[in-house]
């Protein structure tokens with residue numbers, strides 16, 4: 232009986248051991264599974280966070296790029312606005328501003344500051360080539376050389392206004408400026424007669440070169456019924472005393488770039504190389520498909 236009881240007790244202990252072992256193993260399995268799952272979740276979270284971080288970084292880069300593009304566009308618009316402010320006043324005659332729609336290439340030869348001792352030679356070269364040009368005369372020079380003014384006009388060239396004194400500093404105010412322009416106009420009228428009614432002028436030193444500060448002057452000019460024109464091509468004969476022909480031709484080749492070119496040259500006593508270069512200037516423009524016209 233005692234043995235039987237002892238045996239039962241051993242069996243019970245064994246059962247308990249098996250149950251405990253089972254429980255223990257169960258807990259280990261569950262724990263391991265939980266840890267694995269937790270690790271997996273953590274890994275997934277890390278991956279997702281990494282992915283989110285990458286997306287965020289990409290978004291920041293994209294936004295930065297967009298900002299940069301917007302800044303560039305704004306800058307360009309501002310530049311264009313400035314450009315238009317410079318070259319856009321109504322009444323300004325700027326044939327190079329828009330591309331020609333007639334498919335032609337036209338060169339407008341212009342001579343500033345005359346008349347001078349070189350005028351006759353310039354007119355002969357133009358006549359030999361059947362070309363009409365535009366002369367922007369200084370009033371004081373016109374007074375001294377009235378026969379040359381008549382010769383230019385009678386041979387079909389356009390005689391424009393380059394102020395009376397050419398000593399404009401653009402600090403004397405618009406009234407004095409207009410009075411100087413008006414005085415030149417009176418001189419030209421007195422030489423050419425009442426039929427002379429060209430109200431085309433060129434600012435001494437050009438208009439665009441002075442930036443925005445000439446806006447009141449151009450406004451006054453336009454109100455008084457004038458138009459004005461700069462240039463977009465030149466031989467550079469004003470850069471230095473009397474640049475050599477190769478230098479002048481080099482500049483012309485460099486600056487002849489659009490299908491309408493307004494070529495700046497000077498008709499003054501010292502610019503003898505301008506006269507020497509003129510046949511080559513004309514030939515170069517002809518070879519490049521340009522015909523010639525006056526600004527009117």
Ligand SMILES: [Zn+2]
Nearest residue numbers: 343344435436
């Ligand atoms: Zn000038």
